[in-house]
Amino acid sequence: MTHEMTVNGVRRSVGADAETSLLHVLREDLGLKGPRFGCGAGLCGACFVLLDGHPTPSCDTPLWAAEGKDVVTVEGLGDLDTPHPLQRAFLDEQAGQCGYCLSGILVSAAALLARNPEPDEREVAEALDRNLCRCGAQRRMIRAVMRAAREDRR
Numbered sequence: 001m002t003h004e005m006t007v008n009g010v011r012r013s014v015g016a017d018a019e020t021s022l023l024h025v026l027r028e029d030l031g032l033k034g035p036r037f038g039c040g041a042g043l044c045g046a047c048f049v050l051l052d053g054h055p056t057p058s059c060d061t062p063l064w065a066a067e068g069k070d071v072v073t074v075e076g077l078g079d080l081d082t083p084h085p086l087q088r089a090f091l092d093e094q095a096g097q098c099g100y101c102l103s104g105i106l107v108s109a110a111a112l113l114a115r116n117p118e119p120d121e122r123e124v125a126e127a128l129d130r131n132l133c134r135c136g137a138q139r140r141m142i143r144a145v146m147r148a149a150r151e152d153r154r
């Protein structure tokens with residue numbers, strides 16, 4: 001069966017079983033390798049995408065639940081030529097370690113800045129609470145989000 005959704009601003013039509021995970025569709029059918037498979041159970045944040053603007057685990061979201069919705073992956077935030085302020089700030093602060101969690105963290109942070117352009121550190125920590133990073137880079141990530149918020153206001 002064919003399912004329609006918008007992915008990173010482009011209308012896409014995917015022929016797959018309705019119960020296929022959105023993560024599988026994004027990675028294997030649409031070639032978007034940013035979202036990662038971590039726990040597979042909605043607990044780690046590595047696969048997070050924005051679904052109608054909300055950070056959502058794509059690993060336990062079936063394709064049918066994304067029907068007609070707006071999906072944004074890390075690739076949709078920006079690219080090398082036109083990076084999102086968050087992508088620039090994470091590089092400037094060297095906030096990533098292994099990088100496995102970063103795709104999910106960046107989309108969670110983007111959702112935060114979209115609804116609250118001037119967060120304090122506590123609000124940033126809360127917004128990233130569902131995204132696990134085992135490398136201990138959390139302090140630098142919070143600094144990077146604060147920096148992106150500052151630079152976006154200039």
Ligand code: FES
Pocket residue numbers: 036037038039040041042043044045046047048057058059060
């Ligand atoms: S892989 Fe989806 S939340 Fe962990």
Ligand code: FES
Pocket residue numbers: 096097098099100101102132133134135137
């Ligand atoms: S940078 Fe996130 S798990 Fe390592």
